Amino acid sequence: TKRTIGLLFGGCSGEHEVSIASARAIAQALSAGSNAAVYTLLPFYIQKNGQWCDSAIAQQVLTSGQPLSSDLASSDPVDRWRLPPTAGDVDVWFPVLHGPNGEDGTIQGLLTLMQTPFVGSGILGSAIGMDKLAMKTMFAQAGLPQVNYMAVSRSQVWSNPCIYPKLCDDIEAQLAYPCFVKPANLGSSVGISKVRSRAELEAALDSAASYDRRLIVEAGVVAREVECAVLGNEQPQASIVGEITYQSDFYDYETKYTEGKADLIIPAALPEAVTAQIQTMAIQAFTAIDAAGLARVDFFYIEATGDVFINEINTMPGFTVTSMYPRLWGASGITFPELVDRLVQLALDRNG
Numbered sequence: 001t002k003r004t005i006g007l008l009f010g011g012c013s014g015e016h017e018v019s020i021a022s023a024r025a026i027a028q029a030l031s032a033g034s035n036a037a038v039y040t041l042l043p044f045y046i047q048k049n050g051q052w053c054d055s056a057i058a059q060q061v062l063t064s065g066q067p068l069s070s071d072l073a074s075s076d077p078v079d080r081w082r083l084p085p086t087a088g089d090v091d092v093w094f095p096v097l098h099g100p101n102g103e104d105g106t107i108q109g110l111l112t113l114m115q116t117p118f119v120g121s122g123i124l125g126s127a128i129g130m131d132k133l134a135m136k137t138m139f140a141q142a143g144l145p146q147v148n149y150m151a152v153s154r155s156q157v158w159s160n161p162c163i164y165p166k167l168c169d170d171i172e173a174q175l176a177y178p179c180f181v182k183p184a185n186l187g188s189s190v191g192i193s194k195v196r197s198r199a200e201l202e203a204a205l206d207s208a209a210s211y212d213r214r215l216i217v218e219a220g221v222v223a224r225e226v227e228c229a230v231l232g233n234e235q236p237q238a239s240i241v242g243e244i245t246y247q248s249d250f251y252d253y254e255t256k257y258t259e260g261k262a263d264l265i266i267p268a269a270l271p272e273a274v275t276a277q278i279q280t281m282a283i284q285a286f287t288a289i290d291a292a293g294l295a296r297v298d299f300f301y302i303e304a305t306g307d308v309f310i311n312e313i314n315t316m317p318g319f320t321v322t323s324m325y326p327r328l329w330g331a332s333g334i335t336f337p338e339l340v341d342r343l344v345q346l347a348l349d350r351n352g
């Protein structure tokens with residue numbers, strides 16, 4: 001008998017559109033080649049307002065590739081979180097949700113309560129992977145090298161009387177310019193600024209504080225950006241290493257999602273020892289946060305000194321056919337449909 005895969009996409013996050021694109025690619029892969037004989041696709045779409053939609057609407061969104069033109073809003077607020085009855089038919093969930101309310105442990109908590117296996121990290125790994133401060137603490141504990149950083153809270157930024165001068169003095173003394181100001185719990189570079197002066201720092205702190213209570217400020221490095229895909233549960237494997245190149249000031253939202261603004265180079269042209277070091281660090285990072293199934297681990301490689309710093313881990317990386325994660329596995333010998341099959345099997349191994 002075929003297994004029913006509950007493909008869960010969309011979501012209440014700034015990465016809603018990316019999720020739709022990832023889901024389209026995964027839906028296609030579930031009916032490609034030998035997958036067609038073993039899997040049945042049952043899609044579920046979560047609107048930007050958080051309301052779940054049944055498979056008929058989800059299929060429409062998958063076909064069009066666009067969010068619903070206007071969110072369906074139920075008059076009964078409780079309906080917004082009511083699962084469509086067909087959720088009970090799902091054998092394995094594939095939550096391809098990026099960012100808050102999906103990649104951060106919230107959906108993983110729901111699926112855990114439902115006692116149905118799901119692809120990817122559980123509650124803990126997802127939550128740590130989404131919070132840049134928690135992530136850095138775990139990385140430090142695992143001995144992974146990182147750039148210098150400071151934790152800042154919204155209440156420090158928005159304090160009355162204003163403590164900007166003292167806070168900014170501390171940041172300048174500890175990190176200097178340029179530095180990066182980030183909300184702790186986001187992705188796709190949303191809310192991130194690169195700052196070079198006191199005025200920019202103040203504006204960036206204010207902006208990041210509007211996204212999250214928890215902020216991080218990091219020393220800026222001049223580095224090549226390289227990424228490694230990890231696949232597995234207890235014995236995770238690392239892929240070939242890829243590099244991202246772009247013309248913009250940093251890898252911001254526009255550069256990430258505008259066609260032609262960034263190039264993926266696979267494999268990255270790196271000394272063999274550096275590649276090996278990155279692969280080892282990627283697996284250590286995966287284990288350090290208790291990730292499962294898949295993750296993409298991103299690094300800064302400073303060519304002049306040979307230093308490799310870990311930047312972050314993403315527990316549900318972009319999953320379109322042109323995304324780094326599936327392309328790294330493609331270059332490592334695993335096709336896109338095979339990768340989707342492996343992830344479902346890993347979900348069953350772990351939770352089944």
Ligand code: ADP
Nearest residue numbers: 147180186187188189190218219220221250251
């Ligand atoms: P996100 O989770 O939103 O992708 P990142 O921490 O990866 O956030 O930051 C997004 C981009 O900002 C990075 O890919 C890089 O281009 C730039 N960046 C972030 N932190 C630094 C840093 N400390 N030094 C240099 N560039 C950085």
Ligand code: MG
Nearest residue numbers: 187188312314
């Ligand atoms: Mg990220």
Ligand code: MG
Nearest residue numbers: 188189298312
């Ligand atoms: Mg990133």
